[in-house]
Amino acid sequence: MSIKRIAIALAAATGAVLLAASPAFAGNAHFIDHHTGASLNGTSLVVSFKEAGLESGSVETVTATAHLMAVYQCINNGGSNPADPKKTTVDAEVSQSGEFTANKNGQLVGSLTLSTPDAASVLDCPNGQKAMLTAGTWSSVEIMDETSGAWAAVDGSFSFGAPVGHGRK
Structure with missing residues (x-):
């Protein structure tokens, strides 16, 4: 056998060993648009997603973020606002x-749920009144795979949101 044939056989064998030893990896991680979206569940925002192009079995840290007003x-x-509502x-930003x-x-x-803060933790009301979340908007929704x-x-x-009556009762 010539040296050239031995070198080619050795290179081919080395390549085969490397391919067999390394796990399959797609290397083009991306979210699939028509399977990625958001919807309301009460006042919470549920961000659903599908990601492809990952290594089989890889553990990914995914973060959903949105702006809450x-x-x-x-x-x-x-059930009404007092005449001088507080x-x-x-x-x-919520994530x-x-x-x-x-x-x-x-x-x-998967999916991740973004929740509004509890009303009692946001607003301290006088006796005879209770804090309530009355309206809001989620916007600027993003999904990020921190790993890939x-x-x-x-x-x-x-x-x-729901309409709230005005005036004293």
């Missing part, structure tokens, strides 16, 4: 993270 008011026992607005494992095809499917670097924006804003 919410109005909290003191409501009397009759209220406050929350204007903040939630979780760990997800890619399936054998290098995909993961994949990122996507979710179109739209998501508003919630």
Whole structure:
């Protein structure tokens, strides 16, 4: 056997060993648009997603983030605002993270829920009144895989709220 043939055989054998020893890796992590979105569940925002192009079995840290603009008011026992209502607005970025494992095809499917702050923690009301979240909007929704670097924006804003009566009761 010539030296040239030995070198080619050795290179081929080395390549085969390296391919067999390394796990399959797609290397093109991305969120799939038509499987990534958001919806309201009461006042909470549920961000659902599907990511592909991951290594089979990889554990990914995914974070959902959105901007919350919410109005909290003191409501009397009759269900109305007092004549001089006490209220406050929350204007903040809210995020939630979780760990997800890619399936054998290098995909993961999941959801994360962003919640509004509890009314009693935001607003202190006088006796005979209770703090309530009365309206709000989630906007600028994003999903990020902190492990792979994949990122996507979710179109739209998501508003919630119920009318509150005015005046004394």
